[in-house]
Amino acid sequence: MGDRAAAVTREPGAEASLHAEHGGQRFRPRAGSNILWLAMTWRVGSILIKMATIAVMLAPFASRASAQEQPAVDGHRYYTRYCASCHGAAGDGHGPVAKVLATPPADLRLLAERFGNPLPTARIARFIDGRDAVAAHGDREMPVWGERFYDVAAGRTREAKIKEIIDDIIAWLGTIQTVRVSR
Numbered sequence: 001m002g003d004r005a006a007a008v009t010r011e012p013g014a015e016a017s018l019h020a021e022h023g024g025q026r027f028r029p030r031a032g033s034n035i036l037w038l039a040m041t042w043r044v045g046s047i048l049i050k051m052a053t054i055a056v057m058l059a060p061f062a063s064r065a066s067a068q069e070q071p072a073v074d075g076h077r078y079y080t081r082y083c084a085s086c087h088g089a090a091g092d093g094h095g096p097v098a099k100v101l102a103t104p105p106a107d108l109r110l111l112a113e114r115f116g117n118p119l120p121t122a123r124i125a126r127f128i129d130g131r132d133a134v135a136a137h138g139d140r141e142m143p144v145w146g147e148r149f150y151d152v153a154a155g156r157t158r159e160a161k162i163k164e165i166i167d168d169i170i171a172w173l174g175t176i177q178t179v180r181v182s183r
Helices: 002-007 034-082 108-115 121-129 145-152 158-175
Strands: 020-022 025-029
Touching (some): 108 121, 108 158, 121 145, 121 158
Antiparallel strands (some): 020 025
């Protein structure tokens, strides 16, 4: 304890303005130690101001990162709702409906092998919305996703909303791309 304990006395019932934890007891500086109080307050205040300044400086980067990630987050939600039953939750082509389809669904994790990375959004979008015929999606009598999303997009400019949904799905597909290892 030494000098520090001698310089600090315990005052029960006194309003505690600065506490030093020592052995489970709370201590208050003597009345003449206002300089110590001011120094500690200044140091803590200075640290808090620096932390706040850093947080304000980094905020634009944090929001930019989340804004870039948001389409993939939304895309995963759309994918789970509209695509996972055939293509599987992981995009591996092993969804619960895959067993009954005449043509097995594609392993969407391997699109980059075929089309390159980053994925060509316009080309992949045509597959999803039905502009390019895909045998597994059936003939034109079967609703293709572009038509389904047209119904979902009610209340907004429909083509813009359809494009947004499909682009978000493609953004998520970009996050699951893998490369096969040759053996």
